[in-house]
Amino acid sequence: MIDSTSPELPDDTVPATSTTAGQDALPRRLNLVQGTALNMIDMVGIGPFVVLPLVIKTLGGPQFMWAWVLGAFISLIDAFVWAELGAAFPQAGGSYNFLKISYGERRWGRLLSFLYVWQTLIQAPLVMASGAIGFAQYASYLMPLDDWQRRAVSGGVVLLIIVLLYRKIDSIGKIGLVMWGAVLLTLGWIIIGGLTNARIPLSETISGMIPAVGSVSGGLLAAGLGQASVKTIYCYLGYYNVCxxxxxxxxxxxxxxxxxxxxxxxxxxxxxxxNLSVVSVVPWQEAQNSEFIVSTFVETLYGPGAGKLATILVLLVAFSSLFAVLLGYSRVPYAAAVDGQFFKIFARLHPTRQFPYVSLLFLGGLGFIFSLLFRLGDVITAILAMRIVIQFVGQAIGLLLLHRRRAVSDFPFRMPLFPLPVLLAICIWLFVFFSTGLTFMLSGLTVIGLGIVAFLVSAGLKKRWPFDPTKGA
Structure with a gap:
């Protein structure tokens, strides 16, 4: 909840820390509606339309709905952590600043924030690639595409996103509202169309979930729920884009x-x-094997023409999400560079349009390359495994450290029942991390290990902590 005893900061003011230097060059022009719209289009994307069949197949029955409930619960609990940090330190870069401030700006915070930027350079383009690959997959419903044609479509989408983002932030907010409208229109059509034309009684689907409740504690279902939740959480990621x-x-x-x-x-x-709407029209036994579940769903209700129109709307939603993803992540290397912890070239703002164009072009360029190289299924799991340890768990622990060092008045937003939501978030994220499987866990830890090596090399060349203890004091 908002602490009414804490004074509201002026629109153009942020808490005074060494990380804010130079960041006031970014104008505060996004309001609540625009920020929420950018969050939502980031969250939806292609995810729910390609993940729905995978979740059903993982759990093998109506209990797949619990994976979506768990994904929402995890996101809501974690949002309390982001809300406290985001309200206290509203700066470009999000987790980069949160980690550095939480762990101390001269020692361990320097390492943790470096590792976050290091991961961002890899995982942000992977997120772009996952959306672009899913876009190309659904596009093949409209016309047959071979492997190379799909790759060309996914790469072309990334390039178009870069072009659209190469402009002022205020016009981007307006574009975001239009795209948000497309998201609500698409989901609204699916929901209303299915629930008003149900061919399978909703009572059957809902009753199929009930026996699963008593079995959730069982080992097999718990493991399956963890694996399925990895995919549903991917569909919720982006609720923190505003940070x-x-x-x-x-x-x-x-x-x-x-x-x-x-x-x-x-x-x-x-x-x-x-989800309820889709499985009320297409039996879950059929839905779990569908590559274009939304297109199949609409075609079943209204015919092939409507199926193509629904596909076009799905593609627009996916495109909108990629727009929001690259917009948010392009601010992370910029924030690190402004702070003197990354290559100076990333701190450059466009001379007339005032946005970090070097960061935008770099991440977008890597996203273009990755969209030509990787497959969708593995990318989804790898993205989450790579981020959990440093960003989600590290950030939650960092908030606990901050509360030990700072006064209550330093936190304009106060979560209820602190520190219970933080501790719960840490436990849940660790559960999800183990649910990704050994291969992806090792890949995530390998990226962290390489980042530590890169940090030590950089610190050694610059004579900084830990090689020069006086500069970490």
């Missing part, structure tokens, strides 16, 4: 927390209704 844009949000101490909770509750409701 990456913290330096451009109006009234950040209120709008940053509000936009996250509105986004999670709204998207969770839409996802659950969408």
């Amino acid at each position: 990456h844009l913290g330096g451009e949000i109006q009234r950040p101490t209120r709008n940053i927390p509000a936009s996250m909770f509105i986004s999670i509750v709204g998207i969770a409701a839409l996802y659950l209704l969408m």
Whole structure:
């Protein structure tokens, strides 16, 4: 909840820390509605349309709905951590600043924030690639595409996103609202169409979930729920996108927390209704094997022409999500460079349009390359495994450390029952990390290990901590 005893910061003011130097160059022009819209289009994307069959197949029955509930619950609990940090430190870069401030700006915070930027250079383009690959997959419903044609489509989508983002932030906010409308239109059509034309009674689907409740504690179902939740959480990721844009949000101490909770509750409701709608028309036994479940669903109800129209709307939603993803992540290397912890070239703003164009072009360029190289299924799991240890778990522990060092008044947003939500978030994220499987766990830890080596090499060349203890004092 918002602490009414804490003074509201002016729109263009952020808490005074050494990380804010130079960041006031970003104008605060995004309001609550625009920030929420960018969050939501980031969250939806292609994810729910390609993940729905995978989740059903993993759990093998109506109990697949619990994976979507768990994904929403994890996101909501974790949002309390983001809300406290985002309201207290509303700056460009999000987790980069949160980690550095939480762990101390001269020693361990320097390492943790470096590792986050290091991971961002890899995982942000992978997120772009996953959306672009899913886009190409659904596009093949409209016309047959061979492997290379799909790769060409996914790469072309990334390039078009870069072109659209090469502009002022205020016009981007307006574009985001239009794309948000497309998201709501698509999901609304699926939900209303299915629930008003149900061919399988909803009571059957809902009753099929009930026996699963008593079995959730069983080992096999718990393991399956963990694996399925890895995929549903991927569909919720993005509720914190507003934190990456913290330096451009109006009234950040209120709008940053509000936009996250509105986004999670709204998207969770839409996802659950969408899933119920789909399986009320297409039996789950058939849905789990469908490559174009939404297209199949609409075609079943209204015919091939409507199926093609639904596919076009899905593609627009996926495109909108990629737009929001690259917008948010392009601010992370920029924030690190402004702070003197990354290559100076990434701190450059466009001379007339005031956005970090070097960061945008670099991440977008890597996203283009990755979209030509990787497959969708493995990318989804790898993205989550790579981020959990440093970003989600590290950030939650960092908030606990901050509460030991700082006064209550330093946190404009106060979560209820602190520190219970933080401890719960840490336990859940570790459960999800182990659920990704040994291969992906090792890949995530390998990236961290290489990042530590890169940090030590950089620190050695610059004569910084830990090689020069006096500079870490």
